[in-house]
Amino acid sequence: MSARLQGRKALITGSTSNIGRATALAFAAEGAHVIVSGRDRTRGEAVVAHIRRAGGQADFLRADLDGSLAASHALAAAAIEQLGGHIDILVNNAGIFPPGTTLTTDEQAFDRVYAVNVKAAFFLTQAIVPAMISRGSGVVVNLGSWVARLSLPVGALYASTKGAMETLTRAWSAEFGSQGVRVNAIAPGVILASDEDSDTDPPVGLLMHGTPAGRTGHPDAVAAAAVFLASDDAAFVHGTVVDVDGGRTGVAVVADAGAFQAARTA
Known part of the structure; x- marks a missing residue:
């Protein structure tokens, strides 16, 4: 590795599994001291142990980000203390994806998804950015999603929260950029869990047929983008x-690429 994050201190929410876990491993491999955060202590401590065995720096902080100001500010304070006084990089990754459609979503589910996916990140950013501004530098990386812009007939609630995070990315960039804090986002596509084989073709893989990649992705691809944005x-x-x-959102998906090419050359 190139140690692009050498000496940086990072908090990554929802980093006990999948994209968050891959991002924590990648940041640590690039020299960052990482706070792994999530609800599952067993999984979180396993990520920390993995990082330490590889010679990296990491600590675990359990947090249930329920959308309240108190929960987000408490995690920020604990992370700052654990990291020795400041945070250089915040990755707002934690999120939940509920099953169901618009017609089957009740008020309780609606409020919980917005609390975890939007409010928690909003108040965590609120707690951490002021010190970044005082130091004249800092990075915030948010997690959006391809479904925020290319819609499906299910998951409207989740998609709307990711649209909110992408909008906050632009708004926060305008608000904080001139004060030394860079804010960007990543919109993952169809990503398999890290313990799955991305070369297989599970049902969700059908969404990638006809794309330039032609297959589902791996959390490491998202983590690599996060390293770039944080560096x-x-x-x-x-x-x-x-x-x-x-290429799922940027390129027209053709169900039968061979037939399309034949038609073009006929």
């Missing part, structure tokens, strides 16, 4: 959403 390599990148989706 000085992205010093001139502000307020953008990086699509890590195998």
Whole structure:
């Protein structure tokens, strides 16, 4: 590794599994001291142990980010104390994806999804950014999603929360950018859990047929983008959403690429 994050201190929410876990491992491998955070202590401590065995720095802080100001501010305070006084990088990754459609979603589910996916990140950013501004530097990386812009007939509630996070990315960039804090986002595509084989074709893989990549992605791809955005390599990148989706949103998907090519050349 190139140690692009050497000496940086990072808090990554929802980092006990999948994309968050991959991001924590990648940040630590690049030299960052990482706070792994989530609800599951067993999984979180396993991530920390993995990082330490590889020679990296990491600690676990259990947090149930329920959307309240108190929960987000408590995690921020604990992370700052654990990291020795400040946070250089915040990754707002924690989120939940509920099953159901608009017609089957009740008020309790609606409020919980917005609390975890939007409010928690909002109040965590509120708690951490002021010190970044005082130091004149800092990075916030939010997690959006391809479904915020390319809609499906299910998951409207989740998609709307990710649209909110992408909008907050631009708004926060405008609000904090001139004070030294860069804010960007990543919009993952169809990503399999890290313990699954991305070369297989599970039912969700059908969503990637006809895309440039032609297959589902792996959490490591998202983690690599997060490392870039958190590093000085992205010093001139502000307020953008990086699509890590195998071309799913940027390229027209053709169900039968061979037939399409034949028609073009006929």
